[in-house]
Amino acid sequence: MDITINKQLVQKGEKDQDFTPVFNINNLNLWYGQDHALKDIKFDIPEKQVTAIIGPSGCGKSTFIKTLNRMVEMVPIVRMSGEIVYRDKNIFDPKYGVEELRTQVGMVFQKPNPFPKSIYDNVAYGPRIHGIKNKKVLDEVVEKSLRGAAIWDEVKDRLNENAYGLSGGQQQRLCIARCLAIEPDVILMDEPTSALDPISTLKVEELVQELKKDYSIVIVTHNMQQAARISDRTAFFLNGEVVEYTDTSTLFSNPSDKRTEDYITGRFG
């Protein structure tokens, strides 16, 4: 019995890329003016798994995650080449609307950023923009999203209170609920727990494990233990390049690149 389990573990490490991709990134390059921030990025992001992006400050990980929903284009001096294919469509194709993309690819940020509105209105915001006016339908979406973000029990009796009255950890889960309300396919998370206390952090981590049953998640994190705990695959970025991208167990137990080893063992960065 033990031997079988062992074999499976070994195979998990060896069988690379055995998944259905939600994103294919091909030779992606990005410049901020003269600064070459992403260099020939090429890898696939799996469906319904958690993909962690780690690396030292300034390595391009936040830039990278922001290209996935084309948020990076809001920076005026950005230039890009290469392609990002989301479910068989190149997201840079002019025919592909950015709104449509962002409906599919939601995002949660480093600092919780609820709107200065009630808890209810925060979650209902997206669906309303998409034209849902029926109160009953909205009620259902709000409850489902808040439950999905594991915060329903804490807020169900005060849905009409201002979201600013929630704790930081609750605000972050509210933002996740707001993201779920538009029923995305992919959730991007840019250091979603770096402003939270340890218990709130663990709650969000638990939530991510739940969410991956239904969503594909890409998470940028400075917390390497967090990447090790919650992700299925990890990409190590350094100076705008992907140094190593493999299943998380392998990356944290026996990385193949010396630079990865030095970074995760804390010998630099």
Add this chain to the structure above:
Amino acid sequence: MVVRENFQLQLEEMKQAIVQISKLTEEALELSVDALKNQDLDKALQIIENDNRINVLEDEINDMAILLIAKQAPVASDLRRIIAAIKISSDIERMADFAVNIAKSTIRIGKEELIKPLEELPKMAHHAINMLRTATKAYIDEDVALAKELGELDDFVDETYGKIIKELLELMTQHPEQLSQISQLLFVCRYIERTADHATNIAESIIFLVKGKRYGLND
């Protein structure tokens, strides 16, 4: 500035503790063979008494490892280094127990005249002790090639073991009145063979430490 200098120092400290426990065990094994050969009961008692130091040192190494895991959240080669230290110290401690077992057998045989002068047995024992020495060197230098040599060295011990056992069993039928002494020698022979096996376990841990891959040397 060296990042994680303190952690590095603690890992080095743990390594030195392993070298120390290995040295003490090597001495204990040498003494036990000496005591057996010369039927020196005082020496045998000394080995049993000294064993406590080795047990305490193993506990200390385990405590260091536990604290490093708890405080430093080690990954990759750091983690393997700590896991290897736990396993290697446990193997060495078992070897020291065999030295105690040999000492106990020596005491049981007592001053009764040996059925024949011991030649092959001490030779095999020294070979096994040399394996511990080699394993320790491979550990210090993280030398995979040297660690792999232990597999071959163990084959020699296994062969000698088979020969001696056969000889002792023949002696048993010829001298049933010496059954007790011969049984003790059979045990000693077994202890030495097991000692060599633990040296190959150490070699496997070293390969795991360096390469991150498992490698069977006892097959």
